[in-house]
Amino acid sequence: MKHAGAIAGDQALLKKLNRMALLRTIRETPGLSRADLAKKLDLAKPTVSQLIQELAEEGWILLGSQEASRVGRPSLPIHFNHDGLALVGVELTPHQLNLVVTNPRGEVLKAEQERHAGGDPTSVLSQTAALMVRALEHCQTEKRQVVGVGLGLPGPVDPRSGVLLYAPNLDWSSVPVQSFLESALKQAGQDVLLYINNEAKTAAMSEYMFGNLTDVEDLIYLSLGEGLGSGFVLKRDILHGRSGYAGEIGHTILQPDQGRRCTCGKTGCAETLISVRALSQSLFGHGQGTLNEITEALQVQNPETFSAVHSFSRYLGILISNLLTTFNPSRVVLGGPLMGLSEHFWDSMLNEVRTRTHPGIYTDQVIVKCRFEEHASAIGAAGSALQMALNVRSQV
Known part of the structure; x- marks a missing residue:
């Protein structure tokens, strides 16, 4: 027999899986009703209704105007809240920081570039964190909820630890980028999902996610x-x-x-x-x-x-x-x-x-x-943060 804690854990994981499945489906197939989603995902209608209500209250989705169905109550088309959500993406090159704020369609709402001096990782990453914080504060001013922040780095990254393994063009090795930035963002009052990967990998995601x-x-x-x-x-x-x-x-x-x-x-x-x-x-x-x-x-x-x-x-x-x-x-x-x-x-x-x-x-x-020219890596980093938010495998 399972321990009560294990059962509760299983239920929490199942709820997270169902939430993410709903969000992915709503993003990929806008306009479906609760009944459509329940049928498509093979979920019980009460489960779908409860989760849809939660997601709407949290600002993830929008409930459209009523549409008359052939039988029963009118259905409400459900859409991803592209105009109320934002993603932040940053590319760190050997000499420059490239930042974008996008909506979940990958459309750039704000772009900014800033030179850095290289050298000491602490100095460059502190500058990176400050740039991220300004972008997050901008989103708050614009009344957009930030789904996550992504960062593309000029070298291979351990996907489990977020450690930059080496970056020969910066003369860096074994830099704990993920832990440094998470700590810096939390100290600035920004507790947000953070995705880190190599800049070419995030650029690849720009084409797959939005191109x-x-x-x-x-x-x-x-x-x-x-x-x-x-x-x-x-x-x-x-x-x-x-x-x-x-x-x-x-x-x-x-x-x-x-x-x-x-x-x-x-x-x-x-x-x-x-x-x-x-x-x-x-x-x-x-x-x-x-x-x-x-x-x-x-x-x-x-x-x-x-x-x-x-x-x-x-x-x-x-x-x-x-x-x-x-x-x-x-x-x-x-x-x-x-x-x-x-x-x-x-x-x-x-x-x-x-x-x-x-x-x-x-x-x-x-x-x-x-398609995205000089913004590809930053846009892909933003898209990767969205994919991470919608993919339970990256969070368990």
Whole structure:
């Protein structure tokens, strides 16, 4: 016989599961009635009615005007409260914080950027927490209930502990980001759900949650920026790997013998060939050039710029061909700051992929540009917080 505490725990978990199932269904299929939801989820009508009442009182959902049903009492169409809820997403890059406030549709309500000095993790994370607090206070002023806050980081993250395992472009390792930020937010009076992951993984979620690929079950996102990252969505969920390192595509080897030395300490990493730093090295002979300087340099057509773009396009095409051949995904999505220069490399990259990939795997539709451009990681972090709020697996 079960102990009374265990039974109570089971009942609480069952209620949470039912609440989340209702919220997911209402968000995905707006306008259903209580009876529709009970039938769709195979739940008792009294259970659905009680939970709907609670969710409406908490501000999660809206009850529409009455609609006459064929028999019985009029039904009330139920909708997710997109205008009363908000999500906060932040991307921490090696030099900058990018913040967005969105509604549950992923529409940006507020965007803000702020430089940071790098170096000591405590200083940068304190600045991150302060930025989050200002956004949360803004939502309170706007009378929007915050579902959660998401953060994308420039390195692999342990999904269980929220520890940033390492970030070579910041020279950080084993940083307890989750616990630090949760403590800082609580000290500021903000007790809110917090989701943390790698920036490329959160960017991948932007397309799955809010982009043009919401009906796609699997995709690979490539983040082309100061480094090179990726996020894998498989069966509608992010692939973390055994210890959080899945998707570190920038540190796979493309030039094993004569490659450049990477910030991770190895030579020949993909990131040394496909990144802002790689283009800077090819154009200027050093890896310190900025994106603006690279953009300006590429306006001049000469052998140096042609060689730099050719190398970048070639190795990006090889990498994508390898990914297509290995995983055969529905889509490969390219995003990140370097996509602002895609006019210089897109066609030659596609030709490289087409040449190297089996025709049964490659189609012209499989490689696409990210819809959200520079906000992708922050929007995806916000969407990941929403998914976490609606998914009991991440909370038990």
